[in-house]
Amino acid sequence: MKQITLALGLVAMLAAAATSADAPVTVNQKGLQFSVAELSVKKGQTVVFFNDDRTTHNVTVSGDGNGVSVNGGLQPPGADFRMPFSKPGTYAISCGIHPKMKMTIVVQ
Numbered sequence: 001m002k003q004i005t006l007a008l009g010l011v012a013m014l015a016a017a018a019t020s021a022d023a024p025v026t027v028n029q030k031g032l033q034f035s036v037a038e039l040s041v042k043k044g045q046t047v048v049f050f051n052d053d054r055t056t057h058n059v060t061v062s063g064d065g066n067g068v069s070v071n072g073g074l075q076p077p078g079a080d081f082r083m084p085f086s087k088p089g090t091y092a093i094s095c096g097i098h099p100k101m102k103m104t105i106v107v108q
Contacts, residue, residue: 028052034103046084051075058096064089
């Protein structure tokens with residue numbers, strides 16, 4: 001009985017880990033920069049770009065050779081832009097208003 005309980009506990013932990021691995025990931029924009037310089041996500045995972053700054057931002061995404069080019073539009077303070085990354089590859093993220101704001105997302 002002890003082995004069955006242990007096995008069920010392990011299955012529950014693995015299921016929880018799989019669910020959280022696919023959960024959206026938040027990248028904050030504050031102080032005219034992204035909260036991380038590089039991020040790795042799974043294929044199909046959504047990244048939430050949250051504007052925690054006092055100024056408007058504009059998230060732009062371009063994919064390395066996979067034809068992805070997205071402009072998230074103006075994002076006032078307190079707003080977010082959500083983007084699911086459905087194609088593996090490397091993506092350059094920047095702010096269309098503040099060109100020094102850059103980061104990279106790698107989709108596996």
